[in-house]
């Protein structure tokens with residue numbers, strides 16, 4: 001298969017992924033600058049005595065919202081566990097797989113020890129199952145159905161595609177390896193292009209919102 | 225019958241956009257629609273209605289913000305808010321949010337929904353929406369000094385009557401005082417003994433204090449109803465009274481939202497730091513106890529304690545109530561969950577003042593009944609007259625047999641006078 005006179009793989013590895021990375025970087029910067037550049041209210045209330053410094057409070061906020069606080073009372077934990085599973089699973093795949101590390105090394109010059117392919121494959125299957133479970137829940141739970149918008153479904157799709165195409169490529173299933181690899185890279189390009197404009201942006205925003213809530217509550221001396 | 229007034233979408237949009245601010249916009253952009261918050265909200269728990277999900281309540285303000293964002297606006301990709309949106313969400317923004325902050329506890333993005341609901345209410349009011357009784361309460365505060373008819377004259381009346389009846393010194397309009405004690409008209413009108421109880425405690429500890437007829441109402445229905453101008457007037461009155469008497473401390477009575485607004489909001493609303501310290505009565509009593517100025521006989525009734533959201537979860541004063549009860553309430557059992565995680569009474573955020581919200585409030589009370597039952601006690605003590613009134617009304621509606629108490633009143637009843 002050829003695109004613009006190049007093999008599909010060359011297209012994916014060249015113009016497609018490069019453009020996608022540029023869109024990703026510029027898009028994320030635009031989102032962050034346009035948010036952080038907004039007017040900011042100053043809190044003039046008197047903080048409680050002996051509260052932690054702002055950076056400590058921000059870190060505490062980031063840590064504190066990793067899960068449901070102890071003593072909160074019954075909550076259905078499926079969502080929390082499942083959320084953890086696919087987030088950790090995605091991180092393991094992205095950073096633990098040798099080829100990914102080499103690709104990132106090419107970009108940033110850093111390298112690190114990787115995990116055996118069998119472990120990565122297992123992680124990918126678990127992540128896939130977890131993402132499917134998340135989708136089923138989104139489509140069946142009355143609260144999630146009401147909250148969900150196109151953004152949620154597109155974000156799900158662009159996240160799941162690289163996992164699926166990656167698994168196919170590693171197991172050489174369905175087509176020539178080169179074609180599968182090209183599709184895998186294209187799916188990542190799609191993810192990168194969508195990232196800044198959809199809810200995947202939460203990967204950056206989470207540090208801002210948790211830190212700000214952490215600081216507000218710390219100022220008030222709230223311990224949770 | 226008059227036709228309902230048209231909904232002013234433009235005014236609402238302007239009010240929504242006037243709130244544009246890094247903090248709030250970050251929250252609005254960050255929601256991942258995970259639905260986790262639904263289980264934390266007492267309204268959703270009581271009704272099972274998915275529309276009562278906290279994140280869903282933010283949809284109109286998020287929509288208004290998105291619609292003006294470049295390049296979505298230019299590409300015509302983000303629709304503006306409509307009359308229908310505002311009409312549909314009015315009930316969600318007012319009747320089904322007590323601004324209790326419980327949802328934030330479980331939100332993976334730590335979104336402060338309570339504060340955004342407070343901001344969103346302003347836009348609904350600008351559009352000509354909002355529960356009539358809540359808005360009336362705000363106007364009464366501005367025009368007559370209090371939401372419940374506690375005019376300055378009535379305050380003088382009440383104070384004289386209570387001072388006489390309960391044989392307690394209740395200084396009013398003293399020229400100079402260390403402490404300005406404020407009141408909540410809910411207690412003044414429905415639980416007046418609360419006022420003399422506070423006076424007894426302050427006198428017992430030898431505090432130099434006064435009430436003021438120019439700045440007495442601690443509740444702020446301006447804030448709760450989204451009327452920023454009235455919110456400011458109410459704060460200014462207390463500020464002026466405190467400055468006039470030279471008070472170093474303003475003590476807030478048993479009212480959660482009064483504390484929330486004066487302790488954390490006031491300086492931001494008037495645009496400068498407050499020249500005095502603001503303490504809730506539980507914090508102030510704890511301070512007196514720490515200084516050895518509170519001598520108490522034991523209180524032996526088996527009881528549990530309800531944390532008002534604005535005092536504990538959003539106020540950071542959870543431990544002060546515990547410190548007061550420690551060694552005093554000999555049969556105190558914590559409910560579960562408790563402290564900063566406690567379930568809301570269902571009447572905060574002005575919901576108590578909305579008569580149409582009563583049926584849902586009563587359903588919410590069932591959560592509290594179950595919590596109290598699980599402690600094996602039947603006395604529910606709180607530090608908020610608004611919680612108490614909410615419980616009281618629901619207690620009647622649901623024929624609950626338990627007893628409701630105020631921490632201030634039980635402490636006042638157990639003072640050891642030398």
Ligand code: SF4
Nearest residue numbers: 265278322324325327
């Ligand atoms: S602040 Fe409280 S009442 Fe409002 S949505 Fe959150 S949990 Fe529900």
Ligand code: SF4
Nearest residue numbers: 255256258259261331
């Ligand atoms: S828990 Fe937080 S992120 Fe999840 S839906 Fe609710 S507000 Fe949004």
